[in-house]
Amino acid sequence: MTKIWQMGKFGLCCGMLALFSTTGCSVDHPTFPEVQSSLTSTSDDPMHQAGWKKTSNELSSVSTKGLIELEYSEDLNTILNSSSGPVLLDFYATWCGPCKSQSKVLKKLSQTTTNTNSTIVKVDVDKHPRLAEIFRVHALPTLVVVKDSRILNREIGFTDEETVIAMLDQ
Secondary structure, eight states: OOEEEEEOSSSEEEEESSOOOOSOOOSOOOOHHHHHHHHHHOOOOHHHHTTOOOOHHHHHTSOOSEEEEOOSTHHHHHHHHHOSSOEEEEEEOTTOHHHHHHHHHHHHHHTTHHHHTOEEEEEETTTOHHHHHHTTOOEESEEEEEETTEEEEEEESOOOHHHHHHHHTO
């Protein structure tokens, strides 16, 4: 299979000439407590850095179903803790061509996530570089499935609809 790698300001952006799917990942995934402590100890959000913190009412109002565009890094903890099903994290950048194609697939799938009790969270790596670091994202797009405080799967590059569904059904 042939891949085209493009350099962007975040790192590598992977475009595919043929469908590519990783069946396993040898990357040492961070544990959920590592992710939680990293999110609560530091934040890349300007509002947080300025001393503004959300109240528990504001955090509990974060949606945990369908397709969510992550606004504040702290919201990820709320989503991961309150979701009863798998959470698919889509790490993307607005300047990444394959990410735009991936977004179309995920938007279409978001209509079916209510039936499978799963949540899709879009994480812009330019707005949330600390999250990209925590989840060891080195190429875009990267999809990560988290369920029951564990990272179950990771796909790098454009991922077709059938593979995304299989990831969520694990």
